[in-house]
Amino acid sequence: MDGVNATAKMAEWIEQMVQVEPEPAPELQAGLDAAEADYLAEVIDFEEYAARASALQKAMFFGAVVRCGHLTGRKNKRGHLCMGVTFGFKCPTHDSDLSARNAKVAANAAKKQERREQLSEWGRQGFAAAADAHGQDFAYQRLVAWKREHPSGPEKMVRDFLEENMVRGLKYEYEVLAHPEDNNPFPERLDIVKPKARRFIQIDGWRHVPGVFGLTDMQRQVHLDQYRRLWSEMEALGWQGLEIIYDPRSEQLEEDWEFKVLSFLETGDTSPFVEEMV
Numbered sequence: 001m002d003g004v005n006a007t008a009k010m011a012e013w014i015e016q017m018v019q020v021e022p023e024p025a026p027e028l029q030a031g032l033d034a035a036e037a038d039y040l041a042e043v044i045d046f047e048e049y050a051a052r053a054s055a056l057q058k059a060m061f062f063g064a065v066v067r068c069g070h071l072t073g074r075k076n077k078r079g080h081l082c083m084g085v086t087f088g089f090k091c092p093t094h095d096s097d098l099s100a101r102n103a104k105v106a107a108n109a110a111k112k113q114e115r116r117e118q119l120s121e122w123g124r125q126g127f128a129a130a131a132d133a134h135g136q137d138f139a140y141q142r143l144v145a146w147k148r149e150h151p152s153g154p155e156k157m158v159r160d161f162l163e164e165n166m167v168r169g170l171k172y173e174y175e176v177l178a179h180p181e182d183n184n185p186f187p188e189r190l191d192i193v194k195p196k197a198r199r200f201i202q203i204d205g206w207r208h209v210p211g212v213f214g215l216t217d218m219q220r221q222v223h224l225d226q227y228r229r230l231w232s233e234m235e236a237l238g239w240q241g242l243e244i245i246y247d248p249r250s251e252q253l254e255e256d257w258e259f260k261v262l263s264f265l266e267t268g269d270t271s272p273f274v275e276e277m278v
Contacts, residue, residue, distance in 0.1 A: 024060040027071065027089040028056050028060050031056050031070065031072065034073065035052040035053050035056070035073065036053070044073065048081070051070070052071075052081070055070035056071065065085050065086075067081070068082040068085075068093070068094055069082040071086060072091070074094050082094060127139050127143060140177055144189060147174075148175045151174070155203050158244065158257075159174065161261070162265075171196075172192050172265065173194075174191065174192060175190070175191065176195075177189055190202065194265055197268060198240060199239065199240045199242070200234065200240070200242075201241070201242045201243075201261060202241065202243050202244070203244045203253075204244070204245060240264075242261070244260065
């Protein structure tokens with residue numbers, strides 16, 4: 001084989017071996033252009049622009065999956081870029097008709113709320129019957145006894161933590177009726193109380209989180225007003241209170257709650273972490 005033919009053959013082999021990159025999908029280029037336009041118009045910051053552009057370039061050149069937020073800039077309910085993987089550049093959430101599913105979810109939520117209201121009504125009726133038959137103090141004591149044996153999830157978390165720290169000499173009570181002196185009965189109960197020091201802790205969350213447990217804004221406001229009134233009345237009687245917030249959506253207590261609980265029960269110091277109730 002002469003040199004000319006060898007060169008030609010080599011060129012043919014190279015042409016066969018070289019993979020010509022296909023043109024990127026127009027949807028990806030459009031998404032990249034949109035991200036750049038949003039950044040130039042100061043609709044998004046550089047961090048978001050960089051995240052979108054980087055992800056789309058990886059999809060263009062390396063075949064990475066395409067996520068809705070990177071392609072379109074659309075956000076989820078928490079305000080973050082939607083991380084739903086697209087199929088045919090369509091988001092299963094944003095580009096689908098979810099009305100039927102949402103209607104089903106709403107119907108189930110309504111049934112649960114109806115059941116909760118029914119159970120609450122039965123509880124009120126039972127409490128009233130016990131109070132009529134044996135007196136209000138007896139009814140309250142039975143209610144408190146039941147609550148002590150059936151704490152909520154977040155209450156149990158705090159109780160277990162306190163039990164582990166009994167070595168520190170902390171003495172406290174659970175589920176104490178909020179009518180210390182002055183014969184001033186309150187409808188609320190105090191979750192954790194250190195009586196001699198006049199300190200109490202409330203573990204709360206559903207009053208402060210809109211939409212949880214199906215409460216309307218008006219119902220939630222009623223509960224908040226009752227809660228603030230209890231807080232004011234206890235402080236007027238010389239008690240100190242600490243509120244620990246539980247978020248039912250994430251099922252987590254607030255950050256550093258362990259330190260706050262121990263510091264408060266030991267010293268009564270709330271200055272490092274007091275927040276205005278909302």
